[in-house]
Amino acid sequence: MARPVDPERRAARRLQIVDAGLTVFAERGYDGATTARICRRAGIGSGTFFHYFATKADLLLAILELGTAETRERAAGLEGRTDPLGVLLELVASTADDAADARIPGFVRAVTGVMHVPRIAEALAADDAAQREVLLVWVERGQARGEVRTDLTAARLVSWLVLLTGGFLERVAVDEAFTAEGERELLVATVRSFLRGG
Amino acid sequence: MARPVDPERRAARRLQIVDAGLTVFAERGYDGATTARICRRAGIGSGTFFHYFATKADLLLAILELGTAETRERAAGLEGRTDPLGVLLELVASTADDAADARIPGFVRAVTGVMHVPRIAEALAADDAAQREVLLVWVERGQARGEVRTDLTAARLVSWLVLLTGGFLERVAVDEAFTAEGERELLVATVRSFLRGG
Amino acid sequence: MARPVDPERRAARRLQIVDAGLTVFAERGYDGATTARICRRAGIGSGTFFHYFATKADLLLAILELGTAETRERAAGLEGRTDPLGVLLELVASTADDAADARIPGFVRAVTGVMHVPRIAEALAADDAAQREVLLVWVERGQARGEVRTDLTAARLVSWLVLLTGGFLERVAVDEAFTAEGERELLVATVRSFLRGG
């Protein structure tokens, strides 16, 4: 009698909205992305949106959390590796790969534009922390193995890695001539040089 | 009847609004910065605002243009120098100094959050171009003098300089532990190393 | 194919919803009582609700009609009585007893709050008429027997009886110190005094 809720269908619908949200946030920024526009893009009615996300901010948060989860998964897949520097360079390179999806840099810009909203600032901080945590482990291992410079603390090196990937994302977003594919190699080289020490 | 406008008084008033705008945009983002709040901060009535700026976007544009003008002035002050690398490092360092004013990184975030608005994108592009133009001159001179690596085109090196300063600004904005003062020296060192070539 | 409806099961389900409706209307008022909340309280799915009542207003109407029917039954049970004043006092006292169910006064308030809806106004008028009809019979008999004052028309006396019971219900709802049990006796005494004439 009671039709069991189809969780797959629900998850798919949810993802459909997440995808539309990612696209529209990237295109228009947070405030420019009206729920109406997101719904139109997702091909759903306005009421449906709120069956899946209580508020517009919750959609943003969900997207952010998806990113954080992905970071963690990626990290889990690297356990067992014994070449810390190689791992770090791969991690950095994967940021460049993310940047190739044109929506990513736009989305990042959109989110930083509403960082003054407390809940969003928190989620962003959590995402930042997750990334740093992963990087920190491998930087420390790299230092232990003598592959990474030790004149700076691991935490500080991590900040600079994030600085480089963040700046990279930003450039891709802003500068037409600066493409993720074209600059990927130079990013890796620059990071390698930076990690070895000037 | 028409009281002759006192241009000085007018300019002062205008600056007062610009300052309030810079502060509030930085604190709340573009959309979070209501004209009402900007007016309250500037100590003026809401009607007065629109005597000085036709729209809220025009205020943002004016602030941006002020920045662009400053970049040009700074560049003018450097003419005659004969040490291109030194000049470049000074230019980069001055970004770190700007970042020490807590409103700057916040303002930058606010602006990038509304980059999808065409007029703002244009102004941002103009600002970007002004910065790049200045840097380009000195990078080329540096290359001519052998102070700067020549395995990459000057334009590409400039992109990376902007990447580094942009990433730096972002980090200062987001990461409490990452201060403009504390990291300034490392920024200069990293840029020097990058410009010399790995 | 058409599974023969089990009318008993259906009636039970219906009563379950009526009960939940009574409770939630009383707690939240008509508009505050969302169908979702009523369904949750009744332990049914939102779709099921509309198998039993075409609209939310219909549920309210059904509750009202149940009350009207109860009034009529109560009246039927009094036929044959020969002490009109006694009957009237019992009728009034039974209002006080109803008021002891905390949901009744709350429900009455909720309903009067949406009296501007025509169908509800009608049902309320019907309920009012039913009550008055019963009272009218016994007031007239009381007047005929000399137990009830005759300086006012029977209809007017009935209005005042309703005024007193209505005011009583309201007080119980609003005033914590005014309890149905505690004031019941005084209600009866006041009504007796009023019916005899000042």
Add this chain to the structure above:
Amino acid sequence: MARPVDPERRAARRLQIVDAGLTVFAERGYDGATTARICRRAGIGSGTFFHYFATKADLLLAILELGTAETRERAAGLEGRTDPLGVLLELVASTADDAADARIPGFVRAVTGVMHVPRIAEALAADDAAQREVLLVWVERGQARGEVRTDLTAARLVSWLVLLTGGFLERVAVDEAFTAEGERELLVATVRSFLRGG
């Protein structure tokens, strides 16, 4: 320069909205009274409404408070009187006079329909308390002078006075045949009889 805010104009506008609110709340109930309808009735734009009242609930509250203030003023005007029973009967009669404004009973119904909203419940309680306070003083004086029965506490007598006036208001609202003017005298007589004791 700074045009002094014209407080009279502001107060007038405010009253205009209060008046429209009173009317529309009475006609449609709280939820049925959309801000759009209130604005149309007041002859103002929707934005203007919110210059005067932060929320729709605040308008209701303001109306309620106006009533409470009026109660207090009326009470102040009675100081010095030496005939407590006369004062009480006048107070009761003035309720009947209020009821002659057809909007009052409708408004009362509307308000009681949203009593589950905490802030409104509070304001209603405050209004109730103000009325009772006034009545209590004169009931006590009446008891002291032997004009009012002493077999019931003053507080309880007050509850019953409120019961009678509340029931009266309700009847006027619901029953076409029951008019404030026509029943006013009987109300006074009934209250007099009640206060003297059966």
Add this chain to the structure above:
DNA sequence: CATGAATGAGCATTCATTCAT
């Protein structure tokens, strides 16, 4: 019958902008 996902009309509220004084 029972369910709950989907719908979209409708609502309170915000905010940039205008304009009479």
Add this chain to the structure above:
DNA sequence: TATGAATGAATGCTCATTCAT
């Protein structure tokens, strides 16, 4: 020129109701 009251378009969100399963 300075002011702030007035405006109404635009938005996020709620909720009664429908319908495929």
